[in-house]
Amino acid sequence: xxxxxxxxxxxxxxxxxxxxxxxxxxxxxxxxxxxxxxxxxxxxxxxxxxxxxxxxxxxxxxxxxxxxxxxxxxxxxxxxxxxxxxxxxxxxxxxxxxxxxxxxxxxxxxxxxxxxxxxxxxxxxxxxxxxxx
Amino acid sequence: xxxxxxxxxxxxxxxxxxxxxxxxxxxxxxxxxxxxxxxxxxxxxxxxxxxxxxxxxxxxxxxxxxxxxxxxxxxxxxxxxxxxxxxxxxxxxxxxxxxxxxxxxxxxxxxxxxxxxxxxxxxxxxxxxxxxxxxxxxxxxxxxxxxxxxxxxxxxxxxxxxxxxxxxxxxxxxxxxxxxxxxxxxxxxxxxxxxxxxxxxxxxxxxxxxxxxxxxxxxxxxxxxxxxxxxxxxxxxxxxxxxxxxxxxxxxxxxxxxxxxxxxxxxxxxxxxxxxxxxxxxxxxxxxxxxxxxxxxxxxxxxxxxxxxxxxxxxxxxxxxxxxxxxxxxxxxxxxxxxxxxxxxxxxxxxxxxxxxxxxxxxxxxxxxxxxxxxxxxxxxxxxxxxxxxxxxxxxxxxxxxxxxxxxxxxxxxxxxxxxxxxxxxxxxxxxxxxxxxxxxxxxxxxxxxxxxxxxxxxxxxxxxxxxxxxxxxxxxxxxxxxxxxxxxxxxxxxxxxxxxxxxxxxxxxxxxxxxxxxxxxxxxxxxxxxxxxxxxxxxxxxxxxxxxxxxxxxxxxxxxxxxxxxxxxxxxxxxxxxxxxxxxxxxxxxxxxxxxxxxxxxxxxxxxxxxxxxxxxxxxxxxxx
Numbered sequence: 001x002x003x004x005x006x007x008x009x010x011x012x013x014x015x016x017x018x019x020x021x022x023x024x025x026x027x028x029x030x031x032x033x034x035x036x037x038x039x040x041x042x043x044x045x046x047x048x049x050x051x052x053x054x055x056x057x058x059x060x061x062x063x064x065x066x067x068x069x070x071x072x073x074x075x076x077x078x079x080x081x082x083x084x085x086x087x088x089x090x091x092x093x094x095x096x097x098x099x100x101x102x103x104x105x106x107x108x109x110x111x112x113x114x115x116x117x118x119x120x121x122x123x124x125x126x127x128x129x130x131x132x133x
Numbered sequence: 134x135x136x137x138x139x140x141x142x143x144x145x146x147x148x149x150x151x152x153x154x155x156x157x158x159x160x161x162x163x164x165x166x167x168x169x170x171x172x173x174x175x176x177x178x179x180x181x182x183x184x185x186x187x188x189x190x191x192x193x194x195x196x197x198x199x200x201x202x203x204x205x206x207x208x209x210x211x212x213x214x215x216x217x218x219x220x221x222x223x224x225x226x227x228x229x230x231x232x233x234x235x236x237x238x239x240x241x242x243x244x245x246x247x248x249x250x251x252x253x254x255x256x257x258x259x260x261x262x263x264x265x266x267x268x269x270x271x272x273x274x275x276x277x278x279x280x281x282x283x284x285x286x287x288x289x290x291x292x293x294x295x296x297x298x299x300x301x302x303x304x305x306x307x308x309x310x311x312x313x314x315x316x317x318x319x320x321x322x323x324x325x326x327x328x329x330x331x332x333x334x335x336x337x338x339x340x341x342x343x344x345x346x347x348x349x350x351x352x353x354x355x356x357x358x359x360x361x362x363x364x365x366x367x368x369x370x371x372x373x374x375x376x377x378x379x380x381x382x383x384x385x386x387x388x389x390x391x392x393x394x395x396x397x398x399x400x401x402x403x404x405x406x407x408x409x410x411x412x413x414x415x416x417x418x419x420x421x422x423x424x425x426x427x428x429x430x431x432x433x434x435x436x437x438x439x440x441x442x443x444x445x446x447x448x449x450x451x452x453x454x455x456x457x458x459x460x461x462x463x464x465x466x467x468x469x470x471x472x473x474x475x476x477x478x479x480x481x482x483x484x485x486x487x488x489x490x491x492x493x494x495x496x497x498x499x500x501x502x503x504x505x506x507x508x509x510x511x512x513x514x515x516x517x518x519x520x521x522x523x524x525x526x527x528x529x530x531x532x533x534x535x536x537x538x539x540x541x542x543x544x545x546x547x548x549x550x551x552x553x554x555x556x557x558x559x560x561x562x563x564x565x566x567x568x569x570x571x572x573x574x575x576x577x578x579x580x581x582x583x584x585x586x587x588x589x590x591x592x593x594x595x596x597x598x599x600x601x602x603x604x605x606x607x608x609x610x611x612x613x614x615x616x617x618x619x620x621x622x623x624x625x626x627x628x629x630x631x632x633x634x635x636x637x638x639x640x641x642x643x644x645x646x647x648x649x650x651x652x653x654x655x656x657x658x659x660x661x662x663x664x665x666x667x668x669x670x671x672x673x674x675x676x677x678x679x680x681x682x683x684x685x686x687x688x689x690x691x692x693x694x695x696x697x698x699x700x701x702x703x704x705x706x707x708x709x710x711x712x713x714x715x716x717x718x719x720x721x722x723x724x725x726x727x728x729x730x731x732x733x734x735x736x737x738x739x740x741x742x743x744x745x746x747x748x749x750x751x752x753x754x755x756x757x758x759x
Contacts, residue, residue, distance in 0.1 A: 014546035018553070025557050087541045089534075089589045109541045109582055113549040114556060 004051035004124060005029045009039045009067075010085070011059045015108070019054065022117050036062020040070070051124045053082045057097070065093075065100060072101035081123040085116075103128050140320060144312045156298065159290065166287040169219050172212050173232075173280050179209045180236050180272050184265045187243040191258050194250050202247065209236060222286050228279035235275050239268045330357070334368050341372060424516035427500070428455060430509060432468055444493075444516060462488050467495075471512045475499045478507075485519070492520045534592045537585045544582050551575035587721040591702065594728045601732045602645040605757045608680050609639055609673060615650040616657060616671065623661050629668025630661065639673055642680050643757035644733045652726045652737070656684040656750045659722065664688035667747070679735060679753040687747040696739050700727040726752070 006023050010016040011034045020030045031050065033039035036059055043050075053071065057064025068084065071077050083104040084097045094105040103123055106116060183205040190198040213233055220229045246261030333351055349372070355365045418425050424441030428434055432455050445461050447453040459467045465486050474481035474497040483495035496515040502508040551574045554562070562568050593599055613632050623630035642649075653671075660669040667687025674681045691699065700723045723737075730737040735753040742748035 012542050012546075014550075015542060018546055018549045022549075022553060025553075087538075087545060089538055089541070089586075089593070109545045109548075109586070113553055 005031060007031045007043060007050040007053045009033045009055040009059055011035060011056060022113050026117055035060045036067050049076050049080055052120055053080055054085060055082060056085045058086060065096060068097060068100050068102060079128060081128050083120055140316045141313055144316060145309060148308055162290050165219055166283055166290065169216060170280060170283050172215055173276050176212050177273055177276050179205060179212060180239055180269060183209060183243060184269060187246055187265065188262050190247060191250060191262060206240060225279065225282045225286060228282050232275040232279050235268060235272045239265050239272060330365060341375065426514040427511060428514060429511040462486050467514065471497050475509050475512060491518050492523045493517065494519045530592055534589060537588045540585050544578055544585065548575060548578040548582060551578060587725060590725050591721050601648060603643055604646060605641040606644055606646045608642050608682060608754060609635060611646050611649050612653050612671060612682060615653045618654060619657055619661055626661065628664050628666065632671045635673040639675055639680055641757040642754040644754045648729045648733065652729055652752055655722045655726050660684050660686035660688060675756065679755055681751055681753045683740065683749055683751045685749045690744040690746055690748050691742040692744050696742060699723050699739060
């Protein structure tokens with residue numbers, strides 16, 4: 001959607017470019033960070049809150065779950081959908097993240113890029129309560 | 134020697150007999166004289182009694198007294214007879230005759246008196262009595278002189294008896310000696326006659342028994358005409374026969390010895406070979422790195438190697454027993470394993486045993502007395518320390534899991550970008566080649582992703598890090614829903630895809646819904662892949678314990694020899710991998726399904742398949758208890 005900003009935390013360069021491109025082509029502005037510390041700094045520096053937060057949970061400098069909880073504790077992100085991305089084969093983190101406030105837990109390799117953008121857009125569009133796992 | 138003594142004895146006995154007779158004869162003689170003497174005394178008494186009995190008759194001339202008188206007379210006559218017979222010497226006879234005359238005249242007197250008395254004439258009867266009495270004295274005198282003569286004779290005879298005895302003693306002694314000497318001489322000569330040949334034969338017999346079979350009997354002996362000669366000849370014949378037999382025996386012995394030597398030689402060689410073989414075997418067994426035991430049917434250890442001892446910390450002499458080992462292995466019952474194995478007559482592998490921070494693998498192999506028999510001698514137990522191998526396997530698995538994992542991100546990037554190009558930049562790609570290349574890149578990346586995912590799935594299943602849920606599920610509805618995912622693919626290929634509802638509602642199964650979906654998609658997906666005409670049908674059935682899901686297709690089928698390889702991991706059938714499940718799949722799909730279905734307590738199998746006709750793949754799930 002036009003004018004929306006998406007914040008993307010992803011440490012792998014190719015993945016970062018891919019998702020950035022995918023959302024850019026959909027008309028979004030994408031703010032990037034490649035580690036947890038930078039992410040928090042960037043978010044603090046943002047004037048407006050993003051429409052969605054897309055976080056790869058296996059990033060350096062910070063435990064993904066802790067970052068999640070940290071963000072969810074901030075009032076400003078109360079209504080911002082958080083989509084957690086992973087390429088881990090082991091799924092049992094999903095419950096924890098979802099309990100901690102994530103709206104979507106996606107295994108990157110299991111979804112076409114198209115699906116990822118569609119799901120994120122749906123969340124942005126319909127709000128957090130409409131999250132389809 | 135015996136003969137000599139016997140003959141001696143006989144002679145002596147005869148001699149003594151002779152002497153005895155002689156003695157007895159002589160003794161009889163003077164005993165007779167003694168009797169005579171007694172009788173002669175009797176005469177006097179009898180004559181006296183005669184006179185008296187006459188007197189008694191004279192005084193009382195009755196029959197009784199007469200008979201007494203007659204008796205006395207008879208008595209006297211009887212004595213006369215006796216003496217008459219027994220007195221033999223001349224002067225004694227003269228005396229006897231005198232006595233008899235005298236007594237007879239007495240008798241004459243008394244008889245006359247008796248006659249007178251009987252006729253009643255008493256005159257002169259007392260005179261007769263006096264006469265008789267007067268004559269009695271003469272009688273006594275005569276008898277006395279007779280007696281004297283007889284006594285002299287008796288003494289003479291006794292003397293001569295003594296003399297005879299004396300002489301005969303000496304004579305018998307002399308005779309004894311003489312005869313002894315003669316006997317000795319005779320018996321010596323006689324025995325030499327017999328014994329010498331016997332000794333000679335005996336000597337020959339001894340020689341022969343000592344082994345000198347060439348000894349012969351004296352020709353001299355053989356020539357003898359008597360029994361000795363006959364014996365010698367028979368002996369000689371016997372020796373000949375014996376010699377022949379011995380020679381034959383010697384020859385046969387030599388042959389046997391030769392054969393035995395060569396056999397012994399063979400045996401020695403073979404024994405040496407076997408001993409060497411045994412040494413090699415024992416050395417090999419001892420050099421094995423894994424523990425080796427041979428155990429007999431009663432559980433006794435017959436052979437153990439160094440590695441086995443070291444594994445359990447026993448020293449050479451310690452009594453290591455099966456029970457001791459079982460205990461050390463935390464109660465792993467070796468005997469029970471062995472029994473199970475022996476019953477089946479197959480080589481069995483035990484489960485992994487953890488001991489002393491090691492992982493051990495056991496193998497039990499029964500030992501049959503012959504390969505075709507049922508007779509079990511015992512079993513071989515091998516205990517292998519597979520800790521290192523296990524660790525390596527684990528690290529290899531971990532490596533592959535980590536490596537596979539690392540592939541996921543790059544693969545995601547490849548696929549994602551390819552798809553984005555095709556979706557968002559399609560207008561900018563004029564070249565159909567580029568379009569096609571992009572499409573291929575995308576397809577390949579998807580395939581790679583599938584392989585990597587399958588690999589990780591297998592790894593996870595083998596690690597046992599899988600949560601398989603046990604829920605009551607409706608198999609029909611799950612399958613129906615899952616099939617929906619494949620519908621578009623089937624439609625694209627122009628083949629049918631149907632799910633046939635069961636004739637009666639299925640009972641609930643106890644399984645994991647997601648995994649059931651996974652299995653079905655795999656089987657149905659395979660069927661669609663390998664079917665170009667016709668279609669795929671899913672059917673349901675149950676038998677009270679299990680629900681069966683059949684995926685039937687009219688595809689290319691699987692050859693019989695490949696059917697057995699279907700559910701394995703990447704099995705290479707020669708140079709080619711299996712057509713099905715690999716060329717357009719990952720080669721692991723069916724293996725994963727097999728694992729999953731097994732975890733859920735069911736089974737998966739090719740129910741039937743024919744090349745060119747089609748296949749039926751089925752899996753079962755346990756029915757949930759009511």
